[in-house]
Amino acid sequence: MQKRLLSIRTRQGASLTGFLFWLCLCLLAACADDGTWALEHPDESGFCQATLRLDVGGFVSGNATKAIVGGSDDENLINDIWVFQFDAETGESLHEPVYLDNFNSNDIEVNLEQNSDGSQSRICIVANTGDEYWAKNADGTTVEAFNHYDSFQEQAIPEEAAKPFLSTDIGNSTENGRAIPMSGTSKDMAITSKCYVSVPLYRMFARVDVEVEDLSTIQQLGMTIEKLYFSNIPAFCRVGTLESGDDAQKATYPDDIWDEYNCGNTSRAILYVPENLQGKVKDMTSKQEADKESIPEHALAICLEVSYENGQKQHTYTVYPGLDTKNDFNVKRNHIYDVNLDIQNLPESTN
Numbered sequence: 049m050q051k052r053l054l055s056i057r058t059r060q061g062a063s064l065t066g067f068l069f070w071l072c073l074c075l076l077a078a079c080a081d082d083g084t085w086a087l088e089h090p091d092e093s094g095f096c097q098a099t100l101r102l103d104v105g106g107f108v109s110g111n112a113t114k115a116i117v118g119g120s121d122d123e124n125l126i127n128d129i130w131v132f133q134f135d136a137e138t139g140e141s142l143h144e145p146v147y148l149d150n151f152n153s154n155d156i157e158v159n160l161e162q163n164s165d166g167s168q169s170r171i172c173i174v175a176n177t178g179d180e181y182w183a184k185n186a187d188g189t190t191v192e193a194f195n196h197y198d199s200f201q202e203q204a205i206p207e208e209a210a211k212p213f214l215s216t217d218i219g220n221s222t223e224n225g226r227a228i229p230m231s232g233t234s235k236d237m238a239i240t241s242k243c244y245v246s247v248p249l250y251r252m253f254a255r256v257d258v259e260v261e262d263l264s265t266i267q268q269l270g271m272t273i274e275k276l277y278f279s280n281i282p283a284f285c286r287v288g289t290l291e292s293g294d295d296a297q298k299a300t301y302p303d304d305i306w307d308e309y310n311c312g313n314t315s316r317a318i319l320y321v322p323e324n325l326q327g328k329v330k331d332m333t334s335k336q337e338a339d340k341e342s343i344p345e346h347a348l349a350i351c352l353e354v355s356y357e358n359g360q361k362q363h364t365y366t367v368y369p370g371l372d373t374k375n376d377f378n379v380k381r382n383h384i385y386d387v388n389l390d391i392q393n394l395p396e397s398t399n
Contacts, residue, residue: 095143096162096241102126102154102173104230104249109384117384122219123251125227126154129175130183132200133160136168136236139197144190145183160245163238170197171234173247174287176227179206201288205229205252210285212253212278212309215318228253228320231287251382252285253320256369258350258387260315266354269394274353274362276317277310280346285322295371295378298327298344306346323381324348332375335368343368347377350387356394363395 104124106116128149133142142161163169182205183194193199204210213226232249239245258276260266266273283305290299311317326344335343352365369385370376379385 094162094164095159096239097157098160098239098242099244100129100131100156100158100171100173101244101246102129102156102175102232102249103246104154104251105382107251107255107382107384108380109386119251123228123255125219126175126230126249127227128178128180129156129173130177131158132172132174132183132194133239134170134172134197134200136170141190141195142169145194147180147183149180160239162240167238168236169234169239170236171239171245171247172197172200172287173230173232173249174205175230175232175249177206177209177229178227179209182206202286204284204286207283210283210322212281212307212319212321214311215320218320226320229285252287253322254324254379254381254383254385255318255320256348256350256379256385256387257318258311258316258389260352260389260391262390263315266391269356269391270358271354271356271391271394272359273313273315274355275310275313276315277308277351277353278319278321279306279308279349279351280324281307281309281348282322282324282346283307289323289381290325291323291380295376296328296330298377299323299325301346321348321379324379326377326379328377329375335370335373335375344377348379350389352389354391361395365389365391 104119104126106118107123109115109117128147131143131146131148134140135142146158148156148158160169160171183191185191193203209229217226218228219225229252230249231252232247234245234247237243237245256278260273260276282301284302290301292299309319309321311319324346326347329338329342329344332338332342347368347370350367350369353362354365355362367387367389368377369379369387371378371380
C-alpha cells in the first residue's frame with residue numbers, strides 16, 4: 049500500500065492540499081480493511097463496545113449523622129469483576145456473564161448487547177470474587193439462577209470471598225492479599241455503540257474497628273489481654289443485601305453458617321465482615337445492661353478475654369456493635385463501626 053501511494057503524482061496545477069486529502073482517504077480505507085473500525089459499530093450478533101466506568105462509593109460512618117467516609121486505596125481495590133446485563137423491564141439476561149481480571153483502570157471496555165426499539169438495560173457488577181467459574185456450569189453455560197435479575201441478587205458469592213479478614217491482609221502488598229467484595233448496578237439505560245456505563249460500587253462487607261482504650265489502666269489492674277475475637281460472623285454473603293427496609297426486623301440466614309475469628313492477643317484490630325442483620329430488641333434501653341438471654345442469638349459479638357491475679361482468674365468482656373448502643377444489632381454492609389473498650393475496674397466491681 050505504501051509503495052502505491054508513494055508513486056502517485058499530482059497533475060499539473062493540482063495543489064498539495066488535494067494530494068494530502070487523497071492520501072488521508074487512502075489511509076482511512078486501509079484502516080477499515082484491517083479491522084480498526086470494527087469495534088465502533090455493532091457486529092452481526094448485535095454486540096457493541098461500551099465503556100464501564102466504575103466508581104467505588106464511601107463508607108457510611110456514625111449513627112446519627114451517618115457521614116460518608118472515603119475508603120483507602122486498598123479498600124477501593126478492584127481486582128476482578130463479573131459483568132451482567134439484564135433487560136431493565138423484564139429482568140431477563142441479555143448477555144452471558146463475563147469475567148474480567150486484566151485491566152489497569154476503572155474504565156473498562158466490554159462488548160454488550162445493543163438495545164433497540166426503545167428497550168433499556170441494567171448493567172450489574174460484582175467485584176472481587178476471585179472466581180472465574182462462579183456464574184458458570186462445568187460445561188461453560190451460565191448457571192440458571194444468573195439468568196434473571198431477581199434471582200441473581202439472591203446468589204451467594206464464593207465461599208472463599210465471603211471469609212472475614214483483617215486490615216493487615218488487605219491489598220496486593222500481602223502474600224495472600226484480600227480485596228473487599230463489592231457490587232453495583234447502573235441506572236436503566238440504552239446500550240449503544242461506544243457509550244459510557246457508570247456503575248457505582250458498594251462494599252458488601254462492613255468494617256469493624258475495635259480498640260482497647262487506656263492500656264496503662266489495664267496494666268495497673270494487673271490484667272493481661274489473652275485474645276480479642278469475634279463470634280457470630282456469617283460465613284455467607286449474597287449479591288443483594290438482606291435488608292428488608294425495616295431495621296427492627298432481623299434477616300433470614302441459612303443454617304449452620306456462624307463462625308468465629310480470633311485476632312490474637314492484641315488491643316486493636318480492624319476486621320472486614322459480611323453484613324449481619326439481627327434487628328432491634330423491643331423495650332431494650334442499653335445493650336451493656338441487658339440480660340444475656342435478651343441478646344439475639346446470632347448478634348455479632350466482640351469478645352476481649354483477659355486474665356488477672358497472676359493468671360489465676362479470667363474474664364471475657366463482650367460488646368455488640370450496631371447502629372446504636374441501646375437495642376440495635378444490625379451490622380450493615382459498607383458501614384464502619386467504631387468500638388472502644390474502656391475498662392476501668394476489675395470484673396468483680398463492674399457490670
